[in-house]
Amino acid sequence: MPDWSYHAIFRPLLFRLPGRIARNWTLHAIGGLSRIPGGTFVIKTMGHMELSPVLEDQLAGVPIACPIGLSSSLDPHGTAHKALAQFGIGFIELGPVTVRAVHSDAPITRIAEEEAIVYPDGYANDGADAIVARLRKGTGHRLPHFVRLTPMPGSSPREALLQQQELLEKLAPYAAGFYIDGLAEGWPSEEVLAYLDEVRQLGQAAAEGKPLLLYVPQQYPIGMLRELVDTAAAGYSGVVVGEAQRDAGTRSMRVGGAEALAAQLERVRLLREALGEASSIVAAGGVHQPQDALELLAAGANSVQLHSGLVYAGPGLPKRINEAIIYDRIQHTEEQIPPSFWANWGWMNLLGIGMMVGGVLAWLIASTTVLLPYDETFLGVSRSVINRFNGHIIHFMSHDRITLAGTMISIGIFYSQLARHGLRSGLHWARTAVITSCAVGFSSFFLYLGYGYFDPLHATVAAILLPMLLLTMRGLKDYPSRKPPGLLNDAVWRRAQWGQCCFVVLGCGLAIGGLTISFVGITNVFVDTDLVYIGLTAEQLAAWNNQLIPLIAHDRAGFGGALFSLAVAITASALWGVGQGESWLWWTFLWGGLPGFTAGLLIHFHIGYMDFIHLLPVYIAVMLYGIGLYLLYPFLVSSAGKYARVTRTNEQF
Incomplete structure (x- = not known):
């Protein structure tokens, strides 16, 4: 406890x-x-x-x-x-x-x-x-x-x-x-x-x-x-x-x-x-x-x-x-010279940037054409044919792909920040968070194969990013933090415990959600509210085109794996990284959460998939996210300003 x-x-x-x-x-x-x-x-x-x-x-x-x-x-x-x-x-x-x-x-x-x-x-x-x-x-x-x-x-x-x-x-x-x-x-x-x-x-x-x-x-x-x-x-x-x-x-x-x-x-x-x-x-x-x-x-x-x-x-x-x-x-010993950009942490920073760029491109595609040419080749039908059969199918696929894109951007932000502020400073917890999250994310690639659909774009992205992870792991060393820790059990610290609790619960909830989505994606593929939105049964979809369900399963399993990977990064950061004056972590939580939540909510509003039970976990997650940011701000951000003022004052004397 x-x-x-x-x-x-x-x-x-x-x-x-x-x-x-x-x-x-x-x-x-x-x-x-x-x-x-x-x-x-x-x-x-x-x-x-x-x-x-x-x-x-x-x-x-x-x-x-x-x-x-x-x-x-x-x-x-x-x-x-x-x-x-x-x-x-x-x-x-x-x-x-x-x-x-x-x-x-x-x-x-x-x-x-x-x-x-x-x-x-x-x-x-x-x-x-x-x-x-x-x-x-x-x-x-x-x-x-x-x-x-x-x-x-x-x-x-x-x-x-x-x-x-x-x-x-x-x-x-x-x-x-x-x-x-x-x-x-x-x-x-x-x-x-x-x-x-x-x-x-x-x-x-x-x-x-x-x-x-x-x-x-x-x-x-x-x-x-x-x-x-x-x-x-x-x-x-x-x-x-x-x-x-x-x-x-x-x-x-x-x-x-x-x-x-x-x-x-x-x-x-x-x-x-x-x-x-x-x-x-x-x-x-x-x-x-x-x-x-x-x-x-x-x-x-x-x-x-x-x-x-x-x-x-x-x-x-x-x-x-x-x-x-x-x-x-x-504090009075000689400060450790941080490793160069190309030593290890820079590669993780590039991996994070690559995830952000990939997420933006995936969002653009999912909000326009939705299907790529090789998707249509696999299905044997074009987007227009699918729309004539059922107008909700493409919207439903867009819903999965945009939420995946938002999650990718969020992951990229976390990786880039953990690299710049954690790995670069030799923080053991940041290394554990990044490597564990990456291991989960790359392993989830195999979920794409659950229904026999091989996505060449995902495979290419994984092939580009995996060497960056391997290069990151070279020569990583642990160093003690040189930032002044919190020393008092004051009201700001007690308030931060509740904020930290919100983010740990949020991370664990997202992890459960990611595992559930992945499991559904490689088994039943749909939940009941999905089929109600589409207006067809799984059997009817398979009867019309037996390649459609494998393609949707691929999207669902991929999103579930990405969500679980993000959940690991959030949970680890909340468990181990919350320290007084660590303002960078608050901004990581803020900017790292916005793309995922924005994508998840906006696409549901846009396509009209507004089932309350289906969206209830998202509403709860957004609530935990907002409350957690509010409660942690004085401890993480305001304290950073206080320490900076104290340091400048000491230097003057």
């Missing part, structure tokens, strides 16, 4: 349910999807999170693909870890892990106005044995686990030490590192220091070579934290600033809220100043938008962990943070 579907569809529904039920349903749904064949591919396809080498880092000596972790409390049973691992995270926290299970069925409360979550028991977990059994069975992903070892509630320091020893021995084979918890138990400071020193020695013996990070509760007093840093923290590989505010009386914990980020920033700055650069610092809470993560990293954190931010901002938050980190890291 990417952000556009989460905010437009799922979040309004889930937030009507009790917190625990909503969490369980969500985790079981995405976890179940990840466990079926092809499930993780679907999750990756919807989010398209490609982790760049720019993001690679280390956490206390452990290699991680990106500096974003997943908080354990979000999915305490590991139900959806395999799915969540595809969201663009670099490591997963497990914990709190206690020697025995701690269960709680009390309600989980959301405080939506503060973007906070209150859990009834901050110690709740399945217990060490159950977690070890789960890890032994396999998690379905390769991300490193950092395990938070926590004493049983109410334990004394001596009891806690024995428990930590047992936990270390059981979990050492499966953990990349450990978070050592226990500072929330309320022990006297001298006992805390002795406990931490002994746990460190136990860890070095039981989990040799694996880092130990000190887990500090979010509400830990600053004065005590300074004392802790001066005495015990130096022996650890780093410090984790906890995500929650715990209530010692009730054992409940509160995650998120307006004060969480400020508390994290204050403690991260203090720790970095005191510990220097050698120690790792994890900020485990307070991140609800990319700007929050950048602030924590700038303050000295090596990595951040996500929890309540995923609930309120949506599952696309890791991807958005990664894009912000990439931009932050590369």
Whole structure:
């Protein structure tokens, strides 16, 4: 469930349910999807999170693909870890892990106005044995686990030490590192220091070579934290600033809220100043938008962990943070020289222009003669003879061919724009969109042969354009985007989620329409409303001229294939390309949609084929198209102007 579907569809529904039920349903749904064949591919396809080498880092000596972790409390049973691992995270926290299970069925409360979550028991977990059994069975992903070892509630320091020893021995084979918890138990400071020193020695013996990070509760007093840093923290590989505010009386914990980020920033700055650069610092809470993560990293954190931010901002938050980190890291590096026109992207640009030219020519022919000489040769009759038999047949064929022409022009616009702004800049999603759409489009050529009619013009066009696709695929390379990403969960961003949803639904709807038209074209050829418009049955048409239906089938199958190819380009662009300030994509949606919709509507009005049911999908598509453009404009276009003004201002200084 990417952000556009989460905010437009799922979040309004889930937030009507009790917190625990909503969490369980969500985790079981995405976890179940990840466990079926092809499930993780679907999750990756919807989010398209490609982790760049720019993001690679280390956490206390452990290699991680990106500096974003997943908080354990979000999915305490590991139900959806395999799915969540595809969201663009670099490591997963497990914990709190206690020697025995701690269960709680009390309600989980959301405080939506503060973007906070209150859990009834901050110690709740399945217990060490159950977690070890789960890890032994396999998690379905390769991300490193950092395990938070926590004493049983109410334990004394001596009891806690024995428990930590047992936990270390059981979990050492499966953990990349450990978070050592226990500072929330309320022990006297001298006992805390002795406990931490002994746990460190136990860890070095039981989990040799694996880092130990000190887990500090979010509400830990600053004065005590300074004392802790001066005495015990130096022996650890780093410090984790906890995500929650715990209530010692009730054992409940509160995650998120307006004060969480400020508390994290204050403690991260203090720790970095005191510990220097050698120690790792994890900020485990307070991140609800990319700007929050950048602030924590700038303050000295090596990595951040996500929890309540995923609930309120949506599952696309890791991807958005990664894009912000990439931009932050590369904006001052030397810009990559774009490839020359003839290297690869220029050929796709030419392919797009060729599609536009071909579409215009096809439109002119379809709106005048309709039939080409080889069409009449195949039929054995002229256009005038067909008109004397039934005046609607030529109009019906014109309807198919003009809609195909409009679709070709739309495809050409998308290909040309994706080449100029996507392939040229090395955007991985643009390459995937173009190549997938082209593969579908060229493969659909074989649908023309479904009824035995070979169209030499289509074959010639395909033969000219196919080498351009092959030349495009030479030497394509991926580069990170150098455009500033959106950093805030503001009203413009939230509005854009609805606009993105409109275009994704539009693309999927066009894909279904294209497949349906292609299937009808190579099977029944006509739907009922077609025959009502023509005024004849399929049998009557075949009886008059047995070559007529194969010719019409060729047109229908070709249009269906082209529509599906366009749908792939639209869907991929809407899924992966919508980013703040990407004005070119909005103009691509606008100009790329106009020829197809104009052709589809005008030809129906012109020939009088106005059956409401037949045109209902077109009306719905036009509605989604218009609403989507309206909702996306501030995010894609207005933001581009804002960034341009900011850049010019910075350059003046």
